[in-house]
Amino acid sequence: MGKYRTAMIEVRNLSQTFVSPKGSFRALEDVNLSIPDHDFIAIIGRSGAGKSTFLRTLNGLLIPSEGSVVVGATDITQLSKRALQKYRCKVGFIFQQFNLVNRLSVLDNVLHGRLGYLPTWRGLLGLYTEHDYEVARAQLARLDLSTKENARVDSLSGGQMQRVAIARAMAQEPALILADEPAANLDPVLSEEVMRTLRGFNAEQGVTVVINIHALDLALEYAKRIIAFKRGRLVFDGRPAELSDALVDDIYERKEMLA
Template sequence: MLRIKDLVKRYGNDKPVLKNLNLEVPGESVVSIIGASGAGKSTLLRCINRLVEPSAGSITLNGMELTGLSSGQLRKARRRIGMIFQGFNLVDRLTVMENVQSGRLGYIPTWRAALRRYPQDDIDRAFHLMERVGIAHYANKRADELSGGERQRVGVVRALMQEPEILLADEPTASLDPKTSRQIMELLQALAAELRLPVLINIHNVTEAREFTQRIVGMRYGRIIFDGDPAALDNDAMDEIYAGVPAAEREEAEHTGHLREVAAR
């Protein structure tokens, strides 16, 4: 269970990006976060794993309060939080296997990582997961030789190598073509069920959010203004979430799968 209470994030003296936000994500659920650019979606995800430091409030994962941890405690806690990035965040000159093994850096001694002497159990697990997502045959291929969809699958396996208690995905399909985008969403949906893992996805593709996630959270101005079943995301809710996006453009966006990013104002 992820429990967020009264979360605030402010940069300097500016207005808060997140405003007393409250959210609970139970186990084995796939939840999408939608909203215009500037709504605070990415900031929310990055506060959860403290890539961004919250200004106030609490974030608890399965009973562990994350916001008050020291740097050493945080390093261990991050092992419990898998993260998938829009830009993949791979080391291009390293092989797929080496990139995947970076998901174990919180578990193995530094000397092993430096020498690339990974425990056999970790290698076996990596092959198992790579086989599951269809990239095992690329194990010794450099990351920069892969397509976008293949690179994102490497990112998924790297996150799963952490044996996380929750998976965060920050616009995981934004850099992909529509066909590959659907494949990645199908994969995340399937893995959540297989591994009994809660998944929280920041996504601009409302069509995919409706199809592949069990719950949609709509954000605007750093607040949650919709939280419910995809079937309940009607035109009124969309109007409120995407204020400032013309109706014609929104209709076109839903047909193509992608909403244009318009800064919330």
């Protein structure tokens, strides 16, 4: 499974400050972390703790104010636009809102995962290669969507849409999958299904998975490693078993009334 192999990701002294007319907001504060190959990491923390910012920094959708994200030997925060596009080909991103193009067919949406590999002019004309179609159809089959291939996305259910989004990410043949609350819009059964799918990719194909998640039970059940953000700082990094109730209360800033 050579095409799914990646190098270690080293995050060093990462800080992110957003400046708006209303003032500046420190979303990430001096984060240091290394993500080895084949890892399955769940990121927990309250809303606004910096989880999404961190995830978007890992594929270069956001450029950090300070610090570096080194993949193998290259610092992706310093890449040119073109080089960054090349890096992103190998990084699948799954969104909470699925972010599919609703008016296009399921197959078209999954093929979007292959656009990064095509020359621009072929992309404009939609001239995908036979290989692209094979990869896309294989992912559809794996996610049980083969019969929906020609359906328009806006005719699907929420669970099906998220599976299309996962198929699109997997069609990239990624080394790394980043998932931002992939299950938050789904019911508990579908949430479990999404997590099982991601664990399957991780276990069978060795894809590194980093996932933001609110549902603590799912994180503990499926992830190999948990990291926690609190107000932009990394406050926990360890195996699920190491996460005590007291720590969880601290991460979620839960103030319980003492009897």
